[in-house]
């Protein structure tokens with residue numbers, strides 16, 4: 001029997017609308033740093049390259065806003081590493097307080113499973129937070145592997161992150177598809193030689209659709225799109 005097909009999902013902006021909790025924690029962090037707040041819309045475009053990138057973007061944007069209000073030079077009250085730690089202490093326990101799965105997610109995953117597909121998650125979010133979120137939504141048992149941003153030596157767009165996740169799931173590169181919303185997902189997929197499907201409901205720009213092997217408008221379209229891309 002041939003290796004089962006594997007669908008590898010990005011998390012934020014693909015399975016989960018994580019903006020509400022990430023933005024709330026970003027505002028808490030800014031408040032601790034005595035910097036002005038950011039809106040959900042502002043934080044939305046900062047998600048996808050991992051927590052360090054998010055925290056740096058949030059603090060930079062807060063500093064820019066502060067500069068427009070006062071000419072006083074701003075000194076961060078702690079190191080970047082401490083800022084990341086503070087952010088994750090705020091975020092991990094409350095990651096699903098306001099955030100929700102995109103409509104149709106559970107049904108699409110179950111449909112793929114029933115059709116014999118293996119499922120995996122490849123997210124730049126730290127693995128502990130990713131697992132906690134999947135547990136909260138009762139989805140953990142559906143996945144053969146959960147590759148977080150800190151699970152391997154490198155993270156998306158480095159293809160090693162996707163390749164490590166595929167290996168852990170017991171899949172094969174030629175029998176895998178990556179579904180994601182942002183350039184790091186596309187970069188990891190093309191670097192690994194894996195087909196890429198663009199999730200149009202996520203946080204990425206439509207420009208990525210032109211480069212993708214396929215594009216889907218909703219979770220409900222995933223099973224048929226993946227079957228077309230990778231026939232049994």
Ligand SMILES: O=C(O)COP(=O)(O)O
Nearest residue numbers: 011012048049050123124
């Ligand atoms: O940037 C993050 O922390 C997570 O993003 P991802 O789930 O879209 O990879």
Ligand SMILES: [Mg+2]
Nearest residue numbers: 010012013181
């Ligand atoms: Mg994403």
